[in-house]
Amino acid sequence: MKEKAYIRSLQKTGKSTFIVSLPREWVLSSGLEKGEKVLLELLDDGSIRIKPYTIKEKPQLTERTVALEVKQEETWGIERLLIAYYEAGYNTIVIRQKPYLSEELRNEVRRVLLRLSGLEIVEESSDQLILQVIIDESQIPIKRTLERMENIVRSMVLDLKKGIARKNTKILESIIERDNELDKFYFFLGRQAVVAIKGRRSALNMGLEETVLVLPYKTYGKCLEEMGDTLVSVTRYILSRSDKLDINRLLEIFNYLEKSFEWAVKAFKEDSEEAVKAVSNLYTSFFLSFEQQIYEPDAMILSASRFLSLCIDVLEAHVEKQALVRS
Incomplete structure (x- = not known):
């Protein structure tokens, strides 16, 4: 025709x-x-x-499968491999170990699965595990994934202040545990980014008008994940030196972190120039207020500086997003 x-x-x-x-x-x-x-x-x-349209018509999902042959002495490396293939968009991961799967490997796989959304064991035998992603990441808006990460970081900052003010170690210990949940959403974001790049239809389903916008969103998510890591380092430092800390000084530092974080989120999500200026001003104010300690081996000041630098990185992601939207 x-x-x-x-x-x-x-x-x-x-x-x-x-x-x-x-x-x-x-x-x-x-x-x-x-x-x-x-x-x-x-x-x-x-x-x-x-x-x-016919009743038989169904969207065809691309099945990506990888097989991992794990030697008895290589169990320790399975975590990074599973995370890498998960983020790369693989739907099925087959794990084999001869002559049989060790209990150590089975336990390690189950531990890692707690950090990977939607990846489940669907088949198990003496020498093989078949893992499969049972959720469609393209049906979940990428902004919703980021909002969940924002909420976790926000709760970590607020509980740092609360735990210090109340001298409550249970609250502080819960912050460390929360980092695993933050990582879980970050790995899922990485998977969403790969799927969006490979298909415009998936990108649209995730709320991205242009596929290229996944780049600043991924950068923003990376900043949130690293903020969580920084807060965990701060928390561990506080728990190890709880009897030698200046509470008022710590609360002053955490106020900077809280305000900078909230303004950075506002800048990225709402394209607020007011928020951009607020983050920049807080960043400058912090370094002026703690200028003397910055050049000393002060773990708290260094960690706080790292957190504030990540807030500046969020502003850079905001600028990148604006440029892509306008191009």
């Missing part, structure tokens, strides 16, 4: 629905009648393919 091209005007009905007419010749040749359904496929190049 000779290819033909048609030009149609886009019409709008209601507040948010757009419609376009189909060529009569195509409708008749496809045997379609009024009320019948057609299938619209959003292609990776941004175009749309239209064809008659």
